[in-house]
Amino acid sequence: MRATAAPVTGDTLIRNSNFRWLLGGGLVSMLGDQFSMLALPWLVLSLTGDSLSLGISVALMGGPRAVLIILGGTVADRYAPIRVMMISKFANAAILLILATLLLLGQASLPLAYAAALALGVASAFGIPSGTAILPQALPARFLQQANSLQMGARQLTLLAGPLLAALVLSSKDAHGQTSINALALAFAIDALTFLLSALTLKQVTMNTSRLASATRGMWTETxxxxxxxxxxxxxxxxxxxxxxxxxxxxxxxxxxxxxxxxxxxxxxxxxxxxxxxxxxxxxxxxxxxxxxxxxxxxxxxxxxxxxxxxxxxxxxxxxxxxxxxxxxxxxxxxxxxxxxxxxxxxxxxxxxxxxxxxxxxxxxxxxxxxxxxxxxxxxxxxxxxxxxxxxxxxxxxxxxxxxxxxxxxxxxxxxxxxxxxxxxx
Structure with missing residues (x-):
């Protein structure tokens, strides 16, 4: 990440280097998200076959996100959204790599799935608001409408294509006809890799930090x-x-x-x-x-x-x-x-x-x-x-x-x- 008084500009949005890095990295990361979104529920169901356990895992991911997202927005404003976004991506990658490794080592368990869901929920509470606050500091205002259109359209496209790609990875079965643990581990590893690649693209983005306020008050006061x-x-x-x-x-x-x-x-x-x-x-x-x-x-x-x-x-x-x-x-x-x-x-x-x-x-x-x-x-x-x-x-x-x-x-x-x-x- 490089901070400067003005973002990189171009005659058109697609020629703006900041947007190309943000769109490319975001597309890779959003596509990878679909692997975990499909693999985590299947992990829980493979371990328990219980809909209640699945509901608990969903709640463990969604609950912290809903509760902490306001704090996540404050942290993004206080420490610059692109920095918070990058840390969130590295945190997600670490969580998923640890989960994939433990699955390959034969340590699959319901508490592990719950812990991963909780950790991913906390990380997303900081990543989501920071991600939505980056564009105005990376692009001229005249590009915002078109940039949001393309970024959100890309996300919608990954919602259509991502599950199909994830399903191919998860098609491998074990001796009992269930999705194999190795396939689940591979899906989590792929998502971790996309987080790392997306974090690397963020490093290429030049931000306009001239309008950011310095942090002089406590976190609760700023919230x-x-x-x-x-x-x-x-x-x-x-x-x-x-x-x-x-x-x-x-x-x-x-x-x-x-x-x-x-x-x-x-x-x-x-x-x-x-x-x-x-x-x-x-x-x-x-x-x-x-x-x-x-x-x-x-x-x-x-x-x-x-x-x-x-x-x-x-x-x-x-x-x-x-x-x-x-x-x-x-x-x-x-x-x-x-x-x-x-x-x-x-x-x-x-x-x-x-x-x-x-x-x-x-x-x-x-x-x-x-x-x-x-x-x-x-x-x-x-x-x-x-x-x-x-x-x-x-x-x-x-x-x-x-x-x-x-x-x-x-x-x-x-x-x-x-x-x-x-x-x-x-």
Whole structure:
């Protein structure tokens, strides 16, 4: 890593050396993530065959991430996000190499899997917010929308291709017909290697550190300062509250009700795979399209935000009425495209609006909203489905999202929000 007064620039984004290093390293790392995301659950199931043990391992990874991510954002702001990101990558590589080594030595056990899940969760709590805060210090502001579009599109692509590559590695069976421990160890080792390669690419990135504040206060004081900054900024506060409402009404139906829909009305697991793949493909298309409409999003960010969410609400209501897989796939393709389009716009808006010295904390709070509300939304959805049909659930969820968008349009200043110019570095 090299710090300087201004980042490396180029006439176009793709000719910017910083972006090429960040995109290449990120693509390698995100692809490797899919190996561990597939291998760790299989390790637990291979050892126990118990769904409760699998749930505990998932909770051990997700719990620390949700609890510590705000602290992770503060650490990123205090010590520079690229430095924290690099340390997080080395930590992940070490955890996975140790896990792979112990598996090869015949030390596979449930406590080992739990310990690895916990350690990976803690490391990601610091890596996630630092990763989202790097771009504004590495690129001119005019490239942010397009850069986010390509980076997030690349991540979505790895979500489609990564599991297939991981499945090939994990296809090796032992004498009992189960995935072999050696194959699991290889999957973890591959992910560790991608973390190391990604860390090496970060060393090639030139950062603009001129706007970072020096650390003069305690960690807790700086954390509170970041939360206070979000609260004082009326537009930011309004959007964060609104996004919390959106997350609650959308994430549960997609995580819980969609599998039930596939089971009750379609062709079961095969149909669910098609629906998830279609939604993922739509998200990828939306992310790529978002980079082509930067000027419109900057002028009318708030209006576009609410209009798109209202459209997604209508699509969710329609999803509850489908009777064939092609109908659900068409609706989810469009919903995914709209969601992907907004994800890029939202990240770029926050990056432009927030001072670089506060960006890690602002992004961490944004991530915490979704990480915290996802399990709550899923639990509430599961409870409601004891009393409601899957069609009624989708209709109510979509109607609530539509109502939230209309209420925000009528009673908040969100429709007037445009892309800020205050912190641009051209």
């Amino acid at each position: 509170k300062a970041g939360l206070a900054m979000v609260w004082r900024d009326v537009a930011l506060r309004s959007c964060y509250v609104y996004w919390a409402v959106v997350a609650f009404f959308v994430m549960g139906p997609l995580q819980v009700a969609l599998p039930v829909l596939a089971q009750e009305r379609l062709q079961g697991a095969a149909a669910l795979g098609v629906l998830l793949g279609t939604h993922g493909a739509g998200t990828l298309l939306g992310m790529l399209a978002s980079g082509m409409a930067a000027s419109m999003l900057r002028r009318r960010f708030g209006t576009v935000l609410l209009v798109v969410d209202a459209m997604v609400g209508l699509l969710l209501m329609a999803l509850g009425q489908i009777s064939a897989s092609w109908q659900a796939a068409a609706l989810l393709l469009l919903a995914g495209a709209l969601g992907g389009y907004l994800q890029v716009a939202i990240f770029t808006w926050i990056q432009r609006r927030v001072l670089p010295a506060m960006l890690g904390r602002a992004m961490a709070l944004f991530m915490a909203i979704f990480l915290g509300l996802a399990p709550l939304s899923a639990a509430v959805t599961g409870w409601l489905m004891r009393y409601l049909s899957v069609g009624e659930l989708f209709c109510i969820g979509g109607a609530m999202l539509l109502a939230a968008a209309v209420a925000a349009a009528l009673f908040t200043a969100i429709p007037t929000i445009s892309g800020p110019e205050s912190y641009e570095r051209n």
